[in-house]
Each structure stands twice: as C-alpha cells, then as structure tokens.
Amino acid sequence: MTVAAAPSPVRHSARSWSGVPVLLAILAGLFLLHIAVGAKALPLGTVVDAFFAFDSKDFDHVIVFNLRLPRAVIAVVVGATLALAGALMQGVTRNPLADPALLGLTSGAAFAVVIATSVYGLATMALLPWIAMAGSLGAAAIVYIIARLVPGGATPLSMTLAGASVSAFLGAVISAIHLLNQETFENLRVWLTGSLAGRDVTMLYYVGPPMLVALLAGILLAPRVTVLAMGDDVAQGLGVRTGPLKAQLLAVVVVLTAGAVALAGPLGFIGLVIPHVVRLYVGSDYRWIVxxxxxxxxxxxxxxxxxxxxxxxxxxISTGIITAMIGAPLFVHLVRRRTR
Amino acid sequence: MSHATAAPRHLVLRLFDERIALRIPLRALITATSLTLILLLVMSISLATGTYGIALEEVWNTLRGITISSAIDNVVWEFRFPRTLAAALVGAMMALSGATLQNATRNGLADPSLVGISQGAALAVVALTVLFPASLALFRPWAAFFGAIAVALAIQGLSHTRQGGGAIRFILMGIGLSAFVASITSALLTYSEIDRAMAALSWLAGSINATNWNDVATLAGWTVILAPILLALSRTMSAMRFGEGTATGLGAPIRLANNIQLAIAVALAAVATSVVGPLGFVGLIAPHAAKRLARAGMGLHLILTALWGAILVSLADLLGRAAFAPIQIPAGIITAAIGVPVFVILLVRTRPTQTH
Known part of the structure; x- marks a missing residue:
C-alpha cells in the first residue's frame, strides 16, 4: 500500500464531507428555533407539527406560516448568498478583507434602490432587483477604479479603503435624500439598518430565480476560483481563461449581493466573517469553501x-447591528495581521 | 514697531526691542485675512437667512445692541447667533483636531471621525444620556473625552506593530473600530426609550440646530484652553514634520509632544462631538486646504486650518438649512458628501511607501 501518497486528499475529502451533515443539522435546528422564539414563544413540537400536520384553525400554526416562516426563509437565503458572495470575492481578488458590504456593493445597491423609489417614485417591485444589481455593479466599478489609481495598485488595503469611502459617500447621500422625502424615509428606515423584521416575502419571488441561478453558477465556478486564488499567472498556466472567469464571477457576486440587499437591506460583515471561519475547517479549496x-x-x-x-x-435590535458587532473586531484583526 | 521686509515674500515683525521677532510669509498672512473676511461673511449670511428673513443691515444693528423689533432680537440672539458661533467654533476645533492628529500620527489621511475618535465620544455621550438620563449636560464633554481617549488608545495600541503602521492600515483599523463602536451605539439606542433615542439620532447625524448659549460657552471655553497649548507646541510640531529621526536630532521632545498632541486632538474632537455629534471629514479637509492655499510655519498653518474648518462647517450648516428649507439637512451629512471626494483624491496621491 502506498500510504504516503494517497491518503492526504482522500482524508481531506472525507473530512470535508463530514461537516456537511453536521452543518445541515445545525441549520435545521436553528431554523426551527428561529421560528419558535419570539414575542409568543412556541414549543418546538408545535413548529414541527405546523410543517407536517398543518391545521389552519390552529392559531399557532398560522403564526408559524404567515409570520415566522417568511422571516426564517429570508434569513437563510440572505445569509447563504452574502457568505457565498464574500467567499467568491475573497478568492477572485485574493483579498482576505473582501466582503460585499466592505467593498461598497451593498451600499451601491441600497443607493440605487433609494434613488429609484424616492426620486423616481418607482412602485413596481419587479424592477427593484435589477436596479439594485445595476447599483452594486456601478459601485464595484468605482471602487475598483479608485483602488487602481492609488499608488501601489489595487492592493487589499487600498481596495477596502476605496470601498469604505464609496460607502460613506453613498451613505451621506442616502441620508440626505431621506430627510428630503419623509415618506420614503419612514418606509425605508428599518430596511436601511439591515433588518429582517417585517420583510415582504413577495420580494423573494422576484429575486429568487436570478439568485438561484447565481448560486448554482457560483458553486460550479468554485473549482476554478481555487486556481484563480493562486494568482493570475498560475491560473493562466493551468489553462484557465482568467478574464472571462472574472467577469462571470463578478456577475454572480453582483446578482447575489443585489438580491440579498433587496431582501434584507445592507447587512455588513457576513461575507467577511463566514469564509474565514469556514477556511479554518476546510482549508483553501474553494470547492469546499463555497x-x-x-x-x-x-x-x-x-x-x-x-x-x-x-x-x-x-x-x-436590527440584525445588521449584531453582525457589525461580531464582524468589526474580526476585520480589525485581519487588517492588523496583514503586515504588507 | 514693525519695519523693513526681509524678502519680498515675508513680513518681518520686530517687537519690544527685538525681544519678539516674527517672520511671516506674506501670502499666508493675506490668506488668513481673506479667510477671516470670508468667515465673517458666511456668518452674517447665516444670521440673515432662515424662515424668518432679516436684512443684513438689521442683523448688524441688532448685534450692536439696537433693538429693531423684539422678534428680530429674539431670533438673532436666542437662535441664530449661538448656532452660527457654535458652527464656527466646532469647525475650528475639528479642523485643529485633524491637523494635530495628522501631525502626531504622521499620517495625512487621519481624521477624528475616520479613526473612530468621534464615534467613541458619541458612544460615551449616548450611554450617558440613555443610561443616566438625569445626568447634567456639564458631564457630557467629560464623558465624550473619556470615550474618545479610550478609542484613541485602542487604535494606537492596535496599529503599533513590529513593522510599524502604514497610513492606509491605520485608517482601515480605525474604520473597523468605528464600525464596532457605532454598532454598540445603535444597540444602546434600540434599548433606550423612543423619545430619547430620537433626540440622540438627530444629534448623531452631526446637527447644529439645537445649540444654545451654554453650548457656545462650553465650546469657547475649551477652545481658549486648548488652542494656546497647541500654538505653544507649534515649534515642536514643525520639527516633527520632518519625521521622527530628524525631529529628535533637532532636539524636539518627541514622546512628550506626541502624547500631548494626541491628548489635545482627542479633547478637541470630544468637546466638539459632545455638543453637535460626530461631524465627519472636517479634520481631514481643513489642514490640506490650508496647506494648498499657503505655505506657512506651523503656528500660522494651524490658524489657517482653524479658519478653514470654521468656514467649512458654517457653510455646511448654512447650506443644510437653507438649500432645502424647511427641511434641515444636518451639517455632518454635507461635510461627509464634500469630504469623501477629497479623501479619495488624497488617497490617490499618497506616496507609494505609505500605502502598505
């Protein structure tokens, strides 16, 4: 038996698979718990009953389906997409600080939505995801251009700083527009702090299909992200056409981010925190990270x-406040650790 | 007695039998004068503008103590004059704080609101008002100071590594730290009663509209204490412009000067924040604008910076309440909208050696 050569990838793969059922179990548990807790605490048994033996006369079952379930589903969708988008961005830009919020993509989407709804009085929800996508794409382009102009080029640090400045600027403009339109302010105020409270589940019908496509595309592209993360030269040497791949990945990230913003508003730091935590377990292979x-x-x-x-x-508390509370210290740590 | 200019571009003042001699660059002197005039102009326009329109002449007469009507008296003395003065003072303080911070950290991108110092002050003030609503307004500047100094020490400690901190890294850590501090502030606001939270919210946007004479007294008092210390330090500060090594060689007490500068930068930002809330980017723009207009020694540079800051915030406040009247846009939003493009330009111009 050639013990030395073979086991490493096999063991790695086996170990990698082992995490999936555990994560799925945790996810299911948290999902039920998320539905159970709240202003009226429901026993977990009732929640399970509501799924398998729905009784439209049971008030608790109605609560589960009409009030709690949409929020839980949105949390799952938004959490998954933002984390995935963050992972892809970190791989493509070889920037451990990449995150849809830190690089300005979420505020770009939020800005576009605010402009469309308050200045142009857009009322149809169907167009909103596309507007959000255009906004986040525009913000991504501006951030990249600024970072390229900084002496030393688009390093992780200059890119993050460019992202922070673009976010700050868009944030100031959004606040000003809000103050000028008190009505939209009332409507969007909660949404803008990144909250999952009172989200409209119908938005999911509009953003769901493109997000699903992007999610699958992201998983399919993941193996090539691993190669890309080794550097453009290496990737080209291994036969990857880096230009088109980067364009595809950008499209995936933009669609995912814009969808998440349309659903839950700009939530920060999820795309930063999760890939780093995941990497501790599965290493640097994006087939697993994603x-x-x-x-x-x-x-x-x-x-x-x-x-x-x-x-x-x-x-x-707005969900975004807590993600910032957890994410910001990790961000500081990552910047600090990065000596160059 | 003043006489004889040494070079065409300098004015040399010899006072008290040459016991005090000053060599002042003429251009900077002219700039300072014109900035003062612009500031006075902005302030008088600000006094005259508002929902209750008053002619400039009437404003002037009212300020000289001539009563035209009790309504005008009331509007000018009770509402607009304290607000205008507070705007100018806050601007000067934030500008001086930024200039000092940039000198102490030798980082052209430093600004009290960017590195979290303002947010630290804001957190302390919000905590004080939410948790101890009965506390006196007198304690606010002190609470703000302790909050601000805690963040300043944290950022100093974090950015001090073996490799030494680069400009961008320092700012990024500040951004992370301010995001963290701001999230705690938001959580505290959620926790508090709604009416108190609403009051705090408008304050957090950097709004000057609620200032009264007590606030002006607080601001003016602290400026009178802190600004002269800064001017006295200006010689050491100009030595420090050349870098740590040269400054030590020139006999400047680097460590002490650094600590004093940091303390003053924090104190200035904290007091200003405790009155009007976090006002972004003034400390970043003003020193660079001053440098652009006229090269001057550190003392005159500080004065120019303070004037710039005062003009900037007065103008932002005026724009914020006049442009979209009757809706008032907080001055902080306007300074941020102006400040970010300036920041990006400065970022693009940083020297390559500083970017890592």
Whole structure:
C-alpha cells in the first residue's frame, strides 16, 4: 500500500464531507428555533407539527406560516448568498478583507434602490432587483477604479479603503435624500439598518430565480476560483481563461449581493466573517469553501437574528447591528495581521 | 514697531526691542485675512437667512445692541447667533483636531471621525444620556473625552506593530473600530426609550440646530484652553514634520509632544462631538486646504486650518438649512458628501511607501 501518497486528499475529502451533515443539522435546528422564539414563544413540537400536520384553525400554526416562516426563509437565503458572495470575492481578488458590504456593493445597491423609489417614485417591485444589481455593479466599478489609481495598485488595503469611502459617500447621500422625502424615509428606515423584521416575502419571488441561478453558477465556478486564488499567472498556466472567469464571477457576486440587499437591506460583515471561519475547517479549496460558506452563512444569520429578537425584549435590535458587532473586531484583526 | 521686509515674500515683525521677532510669509498672512473676511461673511449670511428673513443691515444693528423689533432680537440672539458661533467654533476645533492628529500620527489621511475618535465620544455621550438620563449636560464633554481617549488608545495600541503602521492600515483599523463602536451605539439606542433615542439620532447625524448659549460657552471655553497649548507646541510640531529621526536630532521632545498632541486632538474632537455629534471629514479637509492655499510655519498653518474648518462647517450648516428649507439637512451629512471626494483624491496621491 502506498500510504504516503494517497491518503492526504482522500482524508481531506472525507473530512470535508463530514461537516456537511453536521452543518445541515445545525441549520435545521436553528431554523426551527428561529421560528419558535419570539414575542409568543412556541414549543418546538408545535413548529414541527405546523410543517407536517398543518391545521389552519390552529392559531399557532398560522403564526408559524404567515409570520415566522417568511422571516426564517429570508434569513437563510440572505445569509447563504452574502457568505457565498464574500467567499467568491475573497478568492477572485485574493483579498482576505473582501466582503460585499466592505467593498461598497451593498451600499451601491441600497443607493440605487433609494434613488429609484424616492426620486423616481418607482412602485413596481419587479424592477427593484435589477436596479439594485445595476447599483452594486456601478459601485464595484468605482471602487475598483479608485483602488487602481492609488499608488501601489489595487492592493487589499487600498481596495477596502476605496470601498469604505464609496460607502460613506453613498451613505451621506442616502441620508440626505431621506430627510428630503419623509415618506420614503419612514418606509425605508428599518430596511436601511439591515433588518429582517417585517420583510415582504413577495420580494423573494422576484429575486429568487436570478439568485438561484447565481448560486448554482457560483458553486460550479468554485473549482476554478481555487486556481484563480493562486494568482493570475498560475491560473493562466493551468489553462484557465482568467478574464472571462472574472467577469462571470463578478456577475454572480453582483446578482447575489443585489438580491440579498433587496431582501434584507445592507447587512455588513457576513461575507467577511463566514469564509474565514469556514477556511479554518476546510482549508483553501474553494470547492469546499463555497458550499460550506453558503450553509454556514445561512446558519449564522439565523443565529444572529435569533439573538436580535430575544436580546432585549420586547424590542428588537436590527440584525445588521449584531453582525457589525461580531464582524468589526474580526476585520480589525485581519487588517492588523496583514503586515504588507 | 514693525519695519523693513526681509524678502519680498515675508513680513518681518520686530517687537519690544527685538525681544519678539516674527517672520511671516506674506501670502499666508493675506490668506488668513481673506479667510477671516470670508468667515465673517458666511456668518452674517447665516444670521440673515432662515424662515424668518432679516436684512443684513438689521442683523448688524441688532448685534450692536439696537433693538429693531423684539422678534428680530429674539431670533438673532436666542437662535441664530449661538448656532452660527457654535458652527464656527466646532469647525475650528475639528479642523485643529485633524491637523494635530495628522501631525502626531504622521499620517495625512487621519481624521477624528475616520479613526473612530468621534464615534467613541458619541458612544460615551449616548450611554450617558440613555443610561443616566438625569445626568447634567456639564458631564457630557467629560464623558465624550473619556470615550474618545479610550478609542484613541485602542487604535494606537492596535496599529503599533513590529513593522510599524502604514497610513492606509491605520485608517482601515480605525474604520473597523468605528464600525464596532457605532454598532454598540445603535444597540444602546434600540434599548433606550423612543423619545430619547430620537433626540440622540438627530444629534448623531452631526446637527447644529439645537445649540444654545451654554453650548457656545462650553465650546469657547475649551477652545481658549486648548488652542494656546497647541500654538505653544507649534515649534515642536514643525520639527516633527520632518519625521521622527530628524525631529529628535533637532532636539524636539518627541514622546512628550506626541502624547500631548494626541491628548489635545482627542479633547478637541470630544468637546466638539459632545455638543453637535460626530461631524465627519472636517479634520481631514481643513489642514490640506490650508496647506494648498499657503505655505506657512506651523503656528500660522494651524490658524489657517482653524479658519478653514470654521468656514467649512458654517457653510455646511448654512447650506443644510437653507438649500432645502424647511427641511434641515444636518451639517455632518454635507461635510461627509464634500469630504469623501477629497479623501479619495488624497488617497490617490499618497506616496507609494505609505500605502502598505
């Protein structure tokens, strides 16, 4: 037996698979818990009953389906997509600080949505995801151009700083527009802090299909991201056409981010935190990082949202506040560790 | 007595039998004068503009103590004058804070609101008002100072590594830290009663509209204490412009000067924040604008910076309340909208050696 050569990838693969059922179990548990807790605490048994033996006369079952389930589903979708988008961005840009929020993509989407709804009075929801996509694509382009202009080129640090400045600027403009349109301000105020409360589930019908396509595309492209993460030269040497691949990945990231923003508003730091945590377990292979990030992101946002709802009853903290509280220290740590 | 210019571009003042001699670059002197005039102009327009329109002449007469009507008296003395003065003072303080911070950290991108110092002050003030609503307004500047100094120490500690901190890294850590501090502030606001939270919210956007004479007294008092220390330090500060090694060689007490500068930068930002809330980017723009207009020694540079800051915030406040009247846009939003493009330009111009 050639023990030395073979086991490493096999063991790695086996270990990698082993995490999937665990994560799925955690995800399912958190999903049920997320539905169970709240202003009216429901026993877990009732929640399970509501799924398998729905009784339209049972008030608790109605709560589960009409009020709690949409929020849990949105948390799963948003958490998974933001984490996946973050993982892909970190791979493509070889930037451990990449995150849809930090690089300005979420504020670009939010800005476009605010402009469309408050300045142009857009009312149809069907167009909103596309507007959000255009916004985040525009913001990504501006951030990249600024980072390229900085002496030293588009390093992780200059890119992140460019992203932060673009976000700050768009944030200031959004606040100004809000103050000028008090009505839209009332409508969008909660949405803009990145909250999962009172989200409209119909938005999911509009953003769901493109997001699903992007999600699958992201998982299919993941093996080539591993190669890309080794550097453009290496990737080209291994036969990867880096230009088209980067364009495809950008499209995936933009669609995912815009969809998540349309659903839950700009939530920060999820795309930063989750891939780093996942990497601790599965290493640097994006075939594993990408699906794990999606699962872990969904579980993470469910968990954070549970905390947001139960931390200071009867009020609710915006989910975005808690993700920032957890994510910002990790961000500082990553910047600090990065010596060059 | 003043006489004889040494070079065409300098004015040499010899006072008290040459016991005090100053060599002032003429251009900077002219700039300072014109900036002062612009500031006065902006302030008087600000006094005259508003929902209750008053002619400039009437404003002037009111300020001289001539009562035209009790309504005008009331509007000018009770509402607009304290607000205008507060805007100018806050601008000067934030500008000086930024200039000092840039000198102490030798980082052209430093600004009290960018590295989290303002947010630290904001957190302390919000915590004080939310958790101890009965506390006196007198404690606010002190709470703000302790919050700000805690963040300043944290960022100093974090950015001090073996490799030494680069400009961009320092700012990025500040951004991370401010995001963290701001999230705690938001959580505190969620926790508090709604009416108190609403008051705090408008304050957090950097709004000057609620200032009264007490606030002006606080701001002016602290400026009178802190600004002269800064001017006294200006010689050491100009030595530090050349870098740590040269400054030490020139006999500047680097360590002490650094600590004093940091403390003053924090104190200025904290007091200003405690009155009007975090006001972004003024400390970033003003020193660079001052440098652009006229090269000057550190002392005059600080004065120019303070004037710039005062003009900037007065103008932002005026724009914010006049442009879209009757809706008031907080000055902080306007300074941020102006400040970010300036920041990006400065970022693009940083020297390559500083970017890592």
């Amino acid at each position: 699906p794990y990030a999606a699962l872990a992101g969904a579980a993470y946002l469910l968990g954070v949202d549970i905390i947001a709802r139960v931390a200071i009853p009867p009020r609710e």
